[in-house]
Structures are given as structure tokens and as C-alpha cells.
Amino acid sequence: xxxxxxxxxxxxxxxxxxxxxxxxxxxxxxxxxxxxxxxxxxxxxxxxxxxxxxxxxxxxxxxxxxxxxxxxxxxxxxxxxxxxxxxxxxxxxxxxxxxxxxxxxxxxxxxxxxxxxxxxxxxxxxxxxxxxxxxxxxxxxxxxxxxxxxxxxxxxxxxxxxxxxxxxxxxxxxxxxxxxxxxxxxxxxxxxxxxxxxxxxxxxxxxxxxxxxxxxxxxxxxxxxxxxxxxxxxxxxxxxxxxxxxxxxxxxxxxxxxxxxxxxxxxxxxxxxxxxxxxxxxxxxxxxxxxxxxxxxxxxxxxxxxxxxxxxxxxxxxxxxxxxxxxxxxxxxxxxxxxxxxxxxxxxxxxxxxxxxxxxxxxxxxxxxxxxxxxxxxxxxxxxxxxxxxxxxxxxxxxxxxxxxxxxxxxxxxxxxxxxxxxxxxxxxxxxxxxxxxxxxxxxxxxxxxxxxxxxxxxxxxxxxxxxxxxxxxxxxxxxxxxxxxxxxxxxxxxxxxxxxxxxxxxxxxxxxxxxxxxxxxxxxxxxxxxxxxxxxxxxxxxxxxxxxxxxxxxxxxxxxxxxxxxxxxxxxxxxxxxxxxxxxxxxxxxxxxxxxxxxxxxxxxxxxxxxxxxxxxxxxxxxxxxxxxxxxxxxxxxxxxxxxx
Numbered sequence: 001x002x003x004x005x006x007x008x009x010x011x012x013x014x015x016x017x018x019x020x021x022x023x024x025x026x027x028x029x030x031x032x033x034x035x036x037x038x039x040x041x042x043x044x045x046x047x048x049x050x051x052x053x054x055x056x057x058x059x060x061x062x063x064x065x066x067x068x069x070x071x072x073x074x075x076x077x078x079x080x081x082x083x084x085x086x087x088x089x090x091x092x093x094x095x096x097x098x099x100x101x102x103x104x105x106x107x108x109x110x111x112x113x114x115x116x117x118x119x120x121x122x123x124x125x126x127x128x129x130x131x132x133x134x135x136x137x138x139x140x141x142x143x144x145x146x147x148x149x150x151x152x153x154x155x156x157x158x159x160x161x162x163x164x165x166x167x168x169x170x171x172x173x174x175x176x177x178x179x180x181x182x183x184x185x186x187x188x189x190x191x192x193x194x195x196x197x198x199x200x201x202x203x204x205x206x207x208x209x210x211x212x213x214x215x216x217x218x219x220x221x222x223x224x225x226x227x228x229x230x231x232x233x234x235x236x237x238x239x240x241x242x243x244x245x246x247x248x249x250x251x252x253x254x255x256x257x258x259x260x261x262x263x264x265x266x267x268x269x270x271x272x273x274x275x276x277x278x279x280x281x282x283x284x285x286x287x288x289x290x291x292x293x294x295x296x297x298x299x300x301x302x303x304x305x306x307x308x309x310x311x312x313x314x315x316x317x318x319x320x321x322x323x324x325x326x327x328x329x330x331x332x333x334x335x336x337x338x339x340x341x342x343x344x345x346x347x348x349x350x351x352x353x354x355x356x357x358x359x360x361x362x363x364x365x366x367x368x369x370x371x372x373x374x375x376x377x378x379x380x381x382x383x384x385x386x387x388x389x390x391x392x393x394x395x396x397x398x399x400x401x402x403x404x405x406x407x408x409x410x411x412x413x414x415x416x417x418x419x420x421x422x423x424x425x426x427x428x429x430x431x432x433x434x435x436x437x438x439x440x441x442x443x444x445x446x447x448x449x450x451x452x453x454x455x456x457x458x459x460x461x462x463x464x465x466x467x468x469x470x471x472x473x474x475x476x477x478x479x480x481x482x483x484x485x486x487x488x489x490x491x492x493x494x495x496x497x498x499x500x501x502x503x504x505x506x507x508x509x510x511x512x513x514x515x516x517x518x519x520x521x522x523x524x525x526x527x528x529x530x531x532x533x534x535x536x537x538x539x540x541x542x543x544x545x546x547x548x549x550x551x552x553x554x555x556x557x558x559x560x561x562x563x564x565x566x567x568x569x570x571x572x573x574x575x576x577x578x579x580x581x582x583x584x585x586x587x588x589x590x591x592x593x594x595x596x597x598x599x600x601x602x603x604x605x606x607x608x609x610x611x612x613x614x615x616x617x618x619x620x621x622x623x624x625x626x627x628x629x630x631x632x633x634x635x636x637x638x639x640x641x642x643x644x645x646x
Contacts, residue, residue: 005176006177007044008048010037010048011039012035012036012037014036015032015453017420017450020184025185025186025188026187027189027193029190031574036065038073038091040091045097045101046067046093047097048073048090049089049091050088050089052077052085052087053085054081055084055085063075073089079187088179088182089179092176095123095175097168099120103116103120107160113156114149114152117156120159121146121147124139124146126173127171128143130171142155188400191232191299193552193553194552195231195374195425195493196231196487196492196493197458198230198234199233199234199235199464199495200233200497201518202215203279204522204524205221206522207527212260212279212280213522214279215285215288216288218233219288219292225497226293228541229537229540230541231299232298232301232374232494233300233301234302234376235302236519238277238280239266239273241260242266242267242310242312245265247261249516249520249521250516251517259520260522263277264378267309267312268309272312272314283370286300290370299373301374302367302372302376303378304363305379306346306360306378307333307343308343310344315344321346321350322347323349331344332344346360348383348387357390357391361394365399373401374405379408381408385417385418385421388423389421404423409427416451416455419451419454419456420454424456425456425492426456427458427460428442428490430442430457430461430486431466432468435586436564436566439489440558440567446554447553458492458493459485459486460495461482461486461500464517466513467505474503474505474588477638479533480536480637481584481585481588484584484641487540488580488584491550498523498525502531503533540641543616543641547643549572550571555571555572555573556569556570557570559598560596562594565586565587566583567583568582569582570599570602578643579603579645580616580641581598581640581642582641583642590635591634594630594631595628596630597628598626598627600627603644605645606646607625610623611625611644612644614645618637
């Protein structure tokens, strides 16, 4: 074992992931609260400090840690710009404070401390070499008094003074300090924590039934989507669609003439991942759409689907990127029992992997260069984790604003690993969490475990791939409740737009898949339709924009309520200047009532002075004076979203 003279042990630093193998995550303006066990031998006073800096800075900022007892120390720091921050802990035996503490104890015991004063001169001399001119004269005078028996009374008075104590704290002598290994936090822009996604197929944007939509048609829809309060407009793949093995309506393996195919089957004689489907428009059309969306505070998110149709140009130009079976054919993609005859996968074990990786990075940067800063990544769990770490890192070196959403409905540790490797946001199991105990258990896992440090969830009630059983044939109340849950539980949310807002839920028998799915055919939507659900979605999205408590996920506490069909939770922003209470009826058919217990110990207001509960959707207000309060919710409007104020 290496010889170490330090007397302080630093361990159990949190937050950190796997001893610093992965970085934790924050967004600009958030705090990182660091805890550590700092243990010294004997009874000496121990000091610990946090040292942190942005990776672009040369010098560390220091912040003294607070001792909470039982050798636990704590401190917080704010991250103010994007990119990596480095943080570490340093700790030492504080000999100067030990000396001051000892002399104070002896004086209380009426002991003569002339020898101790002489011993203290060394600490004063060290202090004198560090402090400013204003305090230097004070310290030099003390040194003289410590060395003179005639000035004993003056010396002992100042030896235990608060002024001297503050100088010892401000200018410590870090002799034999022990310093931990460096840890990292990656800081994203705010949209990594708070985003409201709307998904639709641009080919279904035409105002004319039976006609393929274009990017220009999509521009017409921007005011509607922005007006509903969405800030991300996500398109499935916009590239040429393969003709070989093209799928027909309802996933039939024999496409009929005129069938449009699946957008995720990328590549044909018209081009591949770097080209746009010609019926959608041109690159200039896309750039125009991105620009006009930005004017409405909307960002266009594109799909990264690293897979190919059997007639993709890569098949010919780079056959080494694909694996052939012994009979010379290529295995199409599968996720048993699902079969994707129109798609073949890249062979990431190819000896030419460097060229493959470089090309996929070039694909990503092509769209970044056109103004795209958000990507939803299709099936990332079917590609190597280290590939994603490399690609995301390379993109963010020059484009830190770019965000990546991992579309992986897989095993928990697989989804967690993708987040650790750098994905900005992640799909979740929310889509299938229906009952009260399931929702609470899942939220506690996301917000009260290590996952809160790196896994940013994105809650989707539905997707083009998932028509969950509880929405199949569901009434309006169920759709409202599911959106209200997503919008208030999580900072990041999304819907597969027209299908959800128009409550289309016909399903393939026995499957969580849409009947007549838009994945396989161009649809015509009456985009002018407004209903109660679209109104409530709009008001919920507006509340999210106006209230910081709803723009994050982790600050949440579930409340006691005496009914298993009612779920209630309290949320707050970092400084508790914004607090909300949410109550949702999970029963889409019957009214539910119960007594709700307010978390009065957590609220910033005094409940005895009255709490105004202002419903942000209905604009009604109620005055509560008690810890326990009666609530009743009818399926017609199955939730309360209360802003809490005096």
C-alpha cells in the first residue's frame, strides 16, 4: 500500500456515478448539493471544502462544507453555463482552530496559557503571510502580545476572539490536505429538463385528402401547435423510403401500388440518411420550416434511425457495414415476435467500424448544420453503448445545445445505461403505469434514487408504436387524466399529436398497436378540430410555461389521500418561490372523493394564515386553513392543478 501521511479520510461522496465512471447531469442555473463522509483520527477539528470549476476555467472556486454531524459534510454550488464542471473535495486537520479551541477550554478552566500563546505564534505567522494589509497589522500586533507576558490579558482576549476565528476560517492552512478524485457534472440548456413535444408525420400535413404533405404544409400548422403550448415539434424520419420489401397498410408484407411505406425503412435509389424524401420538399424548405418554427418558440426535432432499407445506397457502396448470412442474404431486423422485413441493421462488429461510426456522425452533423438541435433516437439500445457515448460527445464538443432523446422501451438497466452514456432525455415506463401504487413507486424510483442524478425522463401517454390497452376505446376522461398526469409529474412530456388529441384508439386485436396505423399510410387530418381535450392540453401547457415547479421532475412529494383512485402530490421549484398541488382522479367513469393531507411541514406558507388554492385550469380559488381537506373530482374534469399562495 502506498504510504500516505494525510490524517483525513474522504469517502461516500454523493452525487457520483460508479466512482466517477459516468457524469451526473444538471441544466443551467441548477444546484449540485454534495455530501461526503470526512473522517479524522482523534478529536481534532476537521475542515472540508468543495473545489469546483467549469472545464474551460483554470482556477477552482472553493466553498467550505457544513458539518452536519456524524462526520457528514455538505455544500451546494450552482452551475451557470453549459458544458462540463469538475468538482472534488479537499479536507484537512485544522491545527489553528484546534489551537484556538484548546486555549478557550483552558481559559474557562482558569488555567494559565502563556505557553499555549507562544505555541499559537506559528499559526499567526502563517496567517500573516496570507491575509490582506488591513488585517496584517492586527495579526502582527497579536504576535507581539502573544510573546510578551506584560500583554497577557490583551493576548488571551484576542486569542479567543471571533475576529481571529473568522480569519482562521477564511485563510486556512491546508497542511497535509487530502483531496478526492475529480468528479464531473454535465450541464445542458434548460430544454433538457423542460420540454413539451408534439409528434406528427409531415407527410400527413396536406390540407387536401389523398395528397402527400410537404414541409410547406407543415408551416401552416405551426401556429396551431405553438398555440397549444408545445415547444418541440418532432418528425419521424424524413428520408427516402425503401422500395424493396416495402410494407403495406396495417403492416402487411405485400405493399400495393401507391402504398407509402414505413419512414423508418430508410434509403432507396433516391438517397439515404443525408437526403430528404422528395415529396416532402428540399433542404431549403426544411430550413425555412425550422426558421419559422423558431419564430414561434418551436424547435424541430428529427429522428435518428440508424438502420437501412434493403435498397439503401449504403448496401452497394459499403457492403462491409452489413452482415450477410451463409446463403448470401441479409437478415432483416426482428424484435420477436415483431418482424421488420423492410429493414436491415448495420453490423457494428464490422472490421470497418471506424468508417461506419464516422459516417453516422456525419449524418448527424448534416442535420445539425441545417439547424436541427434535438434528435429523437430510434432504438438506441440495439446499437453499442460506447458508440453512443462517442457520437454524443463528438457532437456536443462543438454543438452543446444539441439534445438526444433515447427511444428505448427495454430492460431498466439497459435504459439507465443509455442515459449514463450521455443521452439527454429518455423514454419511460409511464406509458404503462396506470394504477396509483404503480405511479408512485415509479416516480419514487426516478426521483429518490441515484437515477435522479442522470436519468431525465420524458413521459408519453402514447406513441405511433404504442397504443396502450388503457387508451383503447377509452373515454375523454381517461385521455384528460393521462395527459394531466404526464404534464404535472414530469418536466419533459410528449404526445403522438392528432391521434391523441382526437382520441383515436382503434387497435389491432390483442395488441398495443393502432389499427390503420399512420406508420404504414399517409393520413388526412382535419387540423381545425378543437375539443375539450385540446383546450385542457393548452391550459396545462400554459401552466407548465408559467410555473417553475412544473418545469422539473425531482422536487415532488406524494400526499396522503384516503382513496386509492385519487392521487395527489406537491411540487416546488428550487427556492420554493413556486409551489403547486396536483390531485387527479384515476377513475374515468365515476366521481371520487377523499380527505387530503397537506404536507404543511414542507410548504413555505403558514397554513394557519390560510392557503389560497388557485386552480390554474378553471381559474377557481379555494381557501384552506387545515392540514386535512376534503376534495371531490368528477370525470368531466378529473383533476385540480392548484397554485399555492397566501
